[in-house]
Amino acid sequence: MVFRHEAFSYDSEDGFVTRVTDVVRAGFAEDAAVLIAVPAKRLEPVRDALGPDGRGVDFVDMLEVGRNPARMFPMWREFLDRNEGRPCRGVAEAVHEDRRAPALAECHQHETLLNQQFAATDWLLLCPYAATHPEPVLARARANHPWWADEPNPGFDDRDDGSTLAQELPEPFGATTFLRFDLDSVTGVREHAAGKARRFGLDNDAVERFTLAVHEVMVNSVDHGGGGGMLRLWAEDGDLVCEVRDxxxxxxxxxxxxxPTLAQPRGRGMWMVNQLCDLVQVRSSPSIGTVVRLRITGAGTPTV
Incomplete structure (x- = not known):
């Protein structure tokens, strides 16, 4: 068996728990390593149903590890590496009721990356989807999973449409102002972003995380994007958003x-940005260049 990427739709907590625990117990029969990453409120019912058998299972709150969906891929990579030589089974409810549209887009990107990157890896990943999700969300789930409800999925879209990075991001609502930057102006633009974060009411920790992430992305643009780029900032649905283009x-x-490993001299910047931000979206192609969009939650009404 190679990678079995499967989804199912559930319409009740009992249905969720039954399907998940069935997969987990089947894994126990083959001495599989098991990791379950779902929202915390659905972890406890699964723990209770497994009882003492659940002692060997890794339980992870998806609202924490998957807040930024880009953090989920390394979680699975490290789980598989840690259990090399053993059968492996995972459960991941990446798409849950608290996801908003930008994060949903990144979850769908993540599902596509899993299919591409783990195609030849022997393990099973089960993805629960609540039946209450809007039909477009469920339709995308059916397109992203080769298996559905324990059967091969005829709706799986296995076309190779190129890089997952090539799809453009939607434009923000309302006006935004572009700021150009280069090596000489990175510091000034970074301080402008920090001031914007403070005016929108972010706490000190969020301001520091946001400012450091913005700085890292601008430095990447200076180093790899033609010597500089353009930055714009806006608030949207309680998030402060920064977009950098080059x-x-x-x-x-x-x-x-x-x-990143301790031995590598470079290449830590975007990893760090993913750890600092609540959402990171990266798009890149010859036609659009590179766009990196960062979000930090907690933005309110700006002060003067």
């Missing part, structure tokens, strides 16, 4: 999703 082209779909 003329470079990223070809690695896993940019920022591999944990």
């Amino acid at each position: 003329e470079g082209v990223i070809t690695d779909p896993l940019v920022g999703r591999r944990r």
Whole structure:
């Protein structure tokens, strides 16, 4: 068996728990390593149903580890590496009721990356989807999973449409102002972003995380994107958003999703950005250059 990427739709907590525990217990029969990453409120019912058998299972709150969906890929990579030589089974409810549209888009990107990157890896990953999700969300789930409800999925879209990075992001609502930056102006633009974060009411920790992430992305643009780029800031649905554009082209779909090693001299910037931000979206192609969009939650009404 190679990678079995399966989804199912559930319409009750009992249905969720039954399907998940059936998969987990089947894994126990083959001495499989098991990791379950779902929202915390659905972890406890699964723990209770498994009882003492659940002692060997890794339980992870998806609202924490998957807050930024880009953090989920390294979680699975490290789980598989840690259990090399053993059968492996995972359960991941990446798409849950608290996801908003930008994060949903990144979850769908993540599902596509799993199919691409783990195609030849022997393990099973089960993805629960609540039946209450809007039909477009469920339709995308059916397109992303080769298996559905324990059967091969005829709706799976296995076309190779190129890089997952090539799809453009939607424009923000309302007006935004572009700021150009280069090596000489990075510091000033970074301080402008920090001031914007404070005016929108982010706490000190969020301001520091946001400012450091913005700085890292701008430095990447200076180093790899033609010597500089353009930055814009806006608030949207309680998030402070920063977008950085440059003329470079990223070809690695896993940019920022591999944990850097101590030995590597460079390449830590986008990994760090993914750890600092609540959402990171990266798009890149020869036609659009590179766009990196960062979000930090907690933005309110700006002060004067």
